[in-house]
Amino acid sequence: MLSEFDLIRRYFTGRQRARATLGIGDDCALLTPAPGRQLAISTDMLVEDRHFFAGEDPRRLGHKSLAVNLSDLAAMGATPRAFTLALALPHADAAWLEAFAAGLFALADAHDCELIGGDTTKGPLTICISVFGELAPGTALRRAAAEVGDDIYISGTLGDARLALAGYRGELALSPADLADAAARMHLPTPRVALGQALAGLAHAALDISDGLVGDLGHILQASQVGATLDVDALPAGPVLARQPQALRRQFTAAGGDDYELCFTAAPAARAAIAAAAASSATPVTRVGRIEAAPGLRWTDASGAALALELAGFDHFR
Numbered sequence: 006m007l008s009e010f011d012l013i014r015r016y017f018t019g020r021q022r023a024r025a026t027l028g029i030g031d032d033c034a035l036l037t038p039a040p041g042r043q044l045a046i047s048t049d050m051l052v053e054d055r056h057f058f059a060g061e062d063p064r065r066l067g068h069k070s071l072a073v074n075l076s077d078l079a080a081m082g083a084t085p086r087a088f089t090l091a092l093a094l095p096h097a098d099a100a101w102l103e104a105f106a107a108g109l110f111a112l113a114d115a116h117d118c119e120l121i122g123g124d125t126t127k128g129p130l131t132i133c134i135s136v137f138g139e140l141a142p143g144t145a146l147r148r149a150a151a152e153v154g155d156d157i158y159i160s161g162t163l164g165d166a167r168l169a170l171a172g173y174r175g176e177l178a179l180s181p182a183d184l185a186d187a188a189a190r191m192h193l194p195t196p197r198v199a200l201g202q203a204l205a206g207l208a209h210a211a212l213d214i215s216d217g218l219v220g221d222l223g224h225i226l227q228a229s230q231v232g233a234t235l236d237v238d239a240l241p242a243g244p245v246l247a248r249q250p251q252a253l254r255r256q257f258t259a260a261g262g263d264d265y266e267l268c269f270t271a272a273p274a275a276r277a278a279i280a281a282a283a284a285s286s287a288t289p290v291t292r293v294g295r296i297e298a299a300p301g302l303r304w305t306d307a308s309g310a311a312l313a314l315e316l317a318g319f320d321h322f323r
Contacts, residue, residue: 016106034121045138047077053130063101065192067108074136075196076265080213082146082205083138085118093128146211151229155270155296160288165243166191167261187245194265203282211269217260235294238307
């Protein structure tokens with residue numbers, strides 16, 4: 006049977022790039038930012054039966070565990086540098102650990118992000134990652150920086166992850182092919198790191214969409230003390246959701262959750278630069294609304310007619 010330290014040595018060491026001043030093996034890791042840079046730090050936790058289904062494929066779970074953290078760095082415009090991993094396991098299953106580590110490190114390697122420490126224990130399956138990034142002082146994209154008159158943008162597409170969840174729960178009847186395609190967005194989100202870096206110093210406010218656009222955009226509006234109007238029919242639906250009825254498209258793009266796309270604001274004068282940033286990062290972006298002085302979130306349809314939509318984002322304690 007694997008001991009705690011056998012587990013760490015076998016699956017989570019030997020991949021260090023010597024970026025950390027001191028990595029795995031001591032009581033603390035040491036990071037030294039490059040001269041003139043700041044550290045951006047974020048933590049996310051994934052709990053079985055709350056954030057993912059029991060029996061989830063471990064390779065996909067390894068990817069998603071890091072992806073949701075890299076998405077937070079993307080929302081700040083930071084460059085990933087390192088991460089820590091705290092892992093509670095019901096038991097030490099070698100095959101599960103090998104697959105989980107493969108998914109985790111494939112994404113870490115793609116973003117040149119180094120594992121520098123963490124912890125393991127026995128318990129209900131829980132994965133907690135803290136990620137560290139770098140950025141130039143004064144360039145961080147913050148929730149409190151939206152300005153009246155700003156355009157509101159969304160990266161990528163929304164809603165397919167929520168559609169997959171509805172399929173898994175039996176709320177909707179989806180073909181096996183459609184369920185598999187939609188579920189790829191749930192299990193293997195793409196952190197928009199390159200776009201976030203391209204937006205640093207260009208966009209005003211930003212965050213990543215994890216709990217649904219309506220709830221997450223609300224954080225920007227509250228922090229910036231502004232309001233907004235969104236065209237619900239401009240929200241970019243995922244390819245599977247795009248084939249569903251209008252009411253479902255509206256609901257799942259606006260309040261679906263688990264998208265890990267970026268929502269950001271920028272001045273209308275920056276539209277050409279935003280398009281260039283999208284092209285340079287190979288990430289589609291869609292302009293979906295505007296920031297306004299009047300508080301609150303308002304909705305229109307494609308014709309500009311006002312809509313009364315009752316939508317809410319995901320709440321972990323609801």
